[in-house]
Amino acid sequence: MKKEKEGERDVPPGGVIREAGSAHGYSTGGWRKLRPVVDSEKCTNCLICWVMCPDSAVVVKDGKMIGFDLEHCKGCGICAAECPDKVKAIKMEEEG
Amino acid sequence: MAIVTGKQVGLTGNSAIAYAMRQIDPDVCAAYPITPSTGIIEEFSSYYADGQVSTELITVESEHSAMSACVGASAAGARVMTATSSQGLALMWEMLYIASGMRLPVVMTVVNRALSAPINIHCDHSDSMGARDSGWIQLYSETVQEAYDNLLQAVRIAEDPRVLTPAMVCMDGFITSHAVENITLLADGEVKGFIGDYKPGRSLLDTDNPITMGAMTLQDVYMDFKHEQSMAIAGAKEVVVEVGSDFGRRFGRHYGLMECYRLEDAEAAIVVLNSAAGTTKVAVDELRKKGKKVGLLKPRLFRPFPYAEIAAALKNVKAVCVLDRADSMNGFGGPLFSEVRSALYGLASVPKVMGRIFGLGGRDYTVEHSTAVFEGLYRIIETGRMEELTGYLKS
Structure with a gap:
């Protein structure tokens, strides 16, 4: 489709997205009301939070949980709820 | 087979x-x-x-x-x-x-x-x-x-x-x-x-x-x-x-956007889709034998609607009846009528266009019905008056 006038966008027919993993470029962090905060002293790196996070927003490096991808975390609190009762290393705090 | x-x-x-x-x-x-x-x-x-x-x-x-x-x-x-x-x-x-x-x-x-x-x-x-x-x-x-x-x-x-x-x-x-x-x-x-x-x-x-x-x-x-x-x-x-x-x-069988049947010099025309066009052709032939200049436009493509081509095909006709085999239930006539009539609006000389709903639920549409529609169109041409713009075909 040719642009008819300024301000109109070229869009792929049928809404097909040809680039794999493009959802990564879409920031959903702004939806968040509660922010997860991890206490790394308490964290045992069991990675249950990483397994359970629906937005793949738990960041893991070399087998250790190192924090959250706040560009994509929507603040659902599943990580805090799933963190084992004996540990409870994640707290949800009000966004400032 | x-x-x-x-x-x-x-x-x-x-x-x-x-x-x-x-x-x-x-x-x-x-x-x-x-x-x-x-x-x-x-x-x-x-x-x-x-x-x-x-x-x-x-x-x-x-x-x-x-x-x-x-x-x-x-x-x-x-x-x-x-x-x-x-x-x-x-x-x-x-x-x-x-x-x-x-x-x-x-x-x-x-x-x-x-x-x-x-x-x-x-x-x-x-x-x-x-x-x-x-x-x-x-x-x-x-x-x-x-x-x-x-x-x-x-x-x-x-x-x-x-x-x-x-x-x-x-x-x-x-x-x-x-x-x-x-x-x-x-x-x-x-x-x-x-x-x-x-x-x-x-x-x-x-x-x-x-x-x-x-x-x-x-x-x-x-x-x-x-x-x-x-x-x-x-x-x-x-x-x-x-x-x-x-x-x-x-x-050897050619197809376009529509079929125009004896429409070139027609004064009165019916626009209708599908099988009713065949019945209408018989009525057209019979009336032509009696010297009446009647014709048919049968759209083949309805979406996208070829409005410019339909307007061009009907521009010299004096009166048109668009037959709809579906009622828009209190739209302005049936769907074919309202689109054809709208397509003709931009012409320098707009034909009189009436709409009739016909054949719902398999009700027969015969050569007699078609002939009666053409007679109605001739009354409009002769008197310049259209008594009923839209309605149901009497059958």
């Missing part, structure tokens, strides 16, 4: 469509039977059972599922066909828009039948007319031959990379679907050569080139998608003409 005389074969509309589907040999057919289109899938199932097609035949539990399966299969890159009527098309409703919005070239035969209530299995166009804004291309067929030829052309039109839009081929329930007519079939090789292989530009099953289909779009781009889709469907008009000419060159 039935009566064969030379190159002519006596077939019902449903048998001819099933035969065309065997020749097209789609990758996937997902369907649910409903009168009067049942015969199509019944016969196609026989071809399938006899190993005459390589199609994956999916027998689903409803028409909603049938169109859903068609959408999925087409997104996977398959050539997909189905058929339905009436309530079946109504049950497909939300999926019709998904097929067109995702630009999936599904081809469907719609055997026109009235919608409930009250329940009725016979012909009118309420079903396909209700789907006229769903983003599907619509081709209408007067005869069994046209239905057969239209279906073959619909595959090429829908799959054209400039179009990529689903298409429905409509024919009248029972009148065309169940009546035996002499038609000329193409050889299997001719069909294959004409439609060619379907080469989808994208496929959900192509894991080397992963894509996303059906993603959310919001205020920022939804409208741009709809604009792009609308322009692609508008462009389908040109492709319909191209494909119709190629069909004519190859097989």
Whole structure:
């Protein structure tokens, strides 16, 4: 489709997205009301939070949980709820 | 297959469509039977059972599922066909828009039948007319031959990379679907050569080139998608003409956007879709013998609506009656009437245009009805007065 006038966008027919993993470029962090905060002293790196996070927003490096991808975390609190009762290393705090 | 005389074969509309589907040999057919289109899938199932097609035949539990399966299969890159009527098309409703919005070239035969209530299995166009804004291309067929030829052309039109839009081929329930007519079939090789292989530009099953289909779009781009889709469907008009000419060159039967029958010098004209056009031609011939300058315009393509071409064809006519086999239920006349009348509005000299609803639920439309309509048009020409702009045809 040719642009008819300024301000109109070229869009792929049928809404097909040809680039794999493009959802990564879409920031959903702004939806968040509660922010997860991890206490790394308490964290045992069991990675249950990483397994359970629906937005793949738990960041893991070399087998250790190192924090959250706040560009994509929507603040659902599943990580805090799933963190084992004996540990409870994640707290949800009000966004400032 | 039935009566064969030379190159002519006596077939019902449903048998001819099933035969065309065997020749097209789609990758996937997902369907649910409903009168009067049942015969199509019944016969196609026989071809399938006899190993005459390589199609994956999916027998689903409803028409909603049938169109859903068609959408999925087409997104996977398959050539997909189905058929339905009436309530079946109504049950497909939300999926019709998904097929067109995702630009999936599904081809469907719609055997026109009235919608409930009250329940009725016979012909009118309420079903396909209700789907006229769903983003599907619509081709209408007067005869069994046209239905057969239209279906073959619909595959090429829908799959054209400039179009990529689903298409429905409509024919009248029972009148065309169940009546035996002499038609000329193409050889299997001719069909294959004409439609060619379907080469989808994208496929959900192509894991080397992963894509996303059906993603959310919001205020920022939804409208741009709809604009792009609308322009692609508008462009389908040109492709319909191209494909119709190629069909004519190859097989001798030429198709365009519409058929104009003895319209060139006509003072009074009827505009009507599908089988009623055949009846009207008989009335035209009889009145022409009596010196009356009457003619017929039978749109073949209804979506996209060829408004400029229809206006050009009717510009010298003095009075027109548009016959609708569907009522918009208190719209301004039937759907064909309101679009034809609107198309004529920009002419320097606008013909008088009246609209009549006819033939609902299979009510007969005879040569006498047609003649009476022409007589009514002549009264308008003679008196300059139109007593009833829109209404139901007295029958």
